[in-house]
Amino acid sequence: MTPTDWPSRPPGHLIWLHCPTHKGLISIAKIIERLEEGGTDITVVLTADTLPAEAPHPAFIMQPIEALTNPRTFVRHWQPDILIWLGGPLVPAYLTALDPFETKRIFLNASDENISRTPAGWFRTSRRSLFRRFDVVLATDAPSATRLRRYGTPPTNIENIGILDDPHPAPTVDETALGEIGEALKTRPVWLAFDPHVTEIKEILRAHKQASRGAHRLLLIVAQSDKDESCYADSGMHIAFESKGDPISDATQIFVTEGLDRKANWLRLSPITFIGGSLSEASRLDPFDPASLGSAIIHGPGTAPYGPKFERLASANASTQITQTQELPASVEDLLAANINAEQASRAWSVISEGAEIAKTMETTLTSLIANRSAA
Structure with a gap:
């Protein structure tokens, strides 16, 4: 996919959501829906290793992983206000492509496993620089939060809140x-x-x-x-x-x-x-x-x-x-x-x-970042 295949960047606030495994994707869609109901104009550009069969919400523009072959071109085109990195190992090239912009970066479902799977070269040379790029890090547990601090994430940017997963619907009772x-x-x-x-x-x-x-x-x-x-x-x-x-x-x-x-x-x-x-x-x-x-x-x-x-x-x-x-x-x-x-x-x-409480925290975080962006 080339930039000429991409739709134009829509007006309003744009969130780049990178969700490799789809875990928590439905919860994010519900959060976006609530923000829209509150009057916030939002577009979400979704990238994933494998895209879902259909967009989880009308505000989502789905982009295949091939769109990130040149991450700097991707970022220049979409100019995201916020990046949500929803699980999975970090990809340094994607994160550093945002450096010329004022994009706020959120690492959600930051688990020990995902942290440790960041490419080894970056761990040896620039891991502190990489983890310092995140404005908000929502860790899945205390050991993950500890590792994040050790790898350079400012402690004030870390919150241990658990795992954002998709809501489990209770089976229907007759x-x-x-x-x-x-x-x-x-x-x-x-x-x-x-x-x-x-x-x-x-x-x-x-x-x-x-x-x-x-x-x-x-x-x-x-x-x-x-x-x-x-x-x-x-x-x-x-x-x-x-x-x-x-x-x-x-x-x-x-x-x-x-x-x-x-x-x-x-x-x-x-x-x-x-x-x-x-x-x-x-x-x-x-x-x-x-x-x-x-x-x-x-x-x-x-x-x-x-x-x-x-x-x-x-x-x-x-x-x-x-x-x-x-x-x-x-x-x-x-x-x-x-x-x-x-x-x-x-x-x-x-x-x-638990996911309901985490979703509430995430909604509050997004509301605050969007408000600050609007006031800037």
């Missing part, structure tokens, strides 16, 4: 169906095994039997994609199979459903969720789904493909990880205690809502 199921359950305590692997069923049943000794009328809901019911044959417990039309009665100890499409209902009903597959292969559920609906989480070591989300929950002590099936009964018993359950669920909610 309130009518939820009310009907709730009527059948009445006040019974409940826990959920969501889409377990067949190799996990035996230990799930053992965990339920053990937990039931201390929790009167405890009900286990198993929402599964595997239609094999033979693994329940020798459980010695009263099992209702939704596929056979069995109702949930007072005698029912386990309710087996194939209703994965009603995921949100089961998660809302169950204060405890064991994430199936995580003890045998890989997680079959995004852990932010139960977290968004107030269900405390138990899982095994198989966290792919949601590894980063599990890590964020673990770092906040907002989930219970077990390493082997034999640990499941004790974990269920612990989380049946209302205070422990509520504390873990609350911490998980804080993790998934």
Whole structure:
């Protein structure tokens, strides 16, 4: 792509957003929308290693990475008021191209990993100069903030605020169906095994039997994609199979459903969720789904493909990880205690809502920089 292919620079404030991985892109689009609603005229030029299929907001002009082959030409054409570097390793050529201009530079999602991946040559010779170019650095954690200070970023320019990620939408609950199921359950305590692997069923049943000794009328809901019911044959417990039309009665100890499409209902009903597959292969559920609906989480070591989300929950002590099936009964018993359950669920909610606070900080930062630019 050559400069002749670029549209003219529009009037008003222009932000260059470099977002290599798209992480946080939707959140930035929502921030821009709120600024526009407040009367600010903004255009965002988005560059990324791979562009999204469509612009996340009408104010975005998407430019492929080839547009940055000559970064000085790119910057001269667009003359951005603000650069937002949203994650990923720094590219010195892009940053230094801004030097002749008065562009304010923000490093968002500045993590230890992204900092350390800046090209080695720059680290040896000019790293302090490179990091000093940022007017605002929003670090993901304390170790990252420490490294930024060590690499020359003025401490007054650094704020440790966490990770700006895209908001996690809570699964939609069918309130009518939820009310009907709730009527059948009445006040019974409940826990959920969501889409377990067949190799996990035996230990799930053992965990339920053990937990039931201390929790009167405890009900286990198993929402599964595997239609094999033979693994329940020798459980010695009263099992209702939704596929056979069995109702949930007072005698029912386990309710087996194939209703994965009603995921949100089961998660809302169950204060405890064991994430199936995580003890045998890989997680079959995004852990932010139960977290968004107030269900405390138990899982095994198989966290792919949601590894980063599990890590964020673990770092906040907002989930219970077990390493082997034999640990499941004790974990269920612990989380049946209302205070422990509520504390873990609350911490998980804080993790998934963290992005809202970070987005607010980012919005305030942009508002201030734009106001200062207008007054200059």
